[in-house]
Amino acid sequence: MTDKRKNQIAGAAGGLASGLFGGGGGMILLPLLVKWRKLEGRKSFATCVAVILPMCCVSAAVYLWQAQPAWGTLWPYLAGGAAGGVLGGMTFEKVPVRILKIIFGLFLLYGGVRYLLW
């Protein structure tokens, strides 16, 4: 299979998850870019963010059509997210991602169990 086709399939799988669940497209897209497409480490993380961005734009438009969060609820998340983006971008090359992934993986397992029992 060509790299182009792999990219398209990876993008479609990530996009579907992102739209269906309102997030999480990167959890599908990133492993596909790394393991299947064999994209280099840092490049795969950054490219994943870039591919997810337009997916989030269209999904957000559809979700907003259904549920409009109050501005008072929304702004701390937007401001915090923007500040986190600056922090993350400036420290991208210095972060021990492996340890973060272990902590994050455990938290996701916990969340998954909670959702299944909900």
Add this chain to the structure above:
Amino acid sequence: MVEWVVPFLAALATGALSSWGVGGGTLLLVCMTLFLGVEHREAQAINLLFFLPTAGISLFFHRKNGFLDRETWRDAAPLGTAAALAGALASMAVDVSLLRKPFGLFLLYGGASMLLGAIKRGDRR
């Protein structure tokens, strides 16, 4: 404690995680629905909006540092965006409670693969 502080700090931490490609958006979605009392559909909308400034700002740095693979982006983004639109419309067409269990399985898959990948092979960073 002012009521916006906890959401702001949660978004700050998960925003940084998002720009490192660790999946902060999913983490924020779980935090909002399980701990911060945000209704699921509203949390999904907030999560998607949250990602826009976070991604935009971190992409500025990634592009500056030469980490973007334009060819991959050109191939993956158009079909991915169309699939996201289809997924979001499908999500709107069903009751939100029907998506809880599939989302739980999705989290278990994401958590297990991330954990196993980090423990077995280590990370490139």
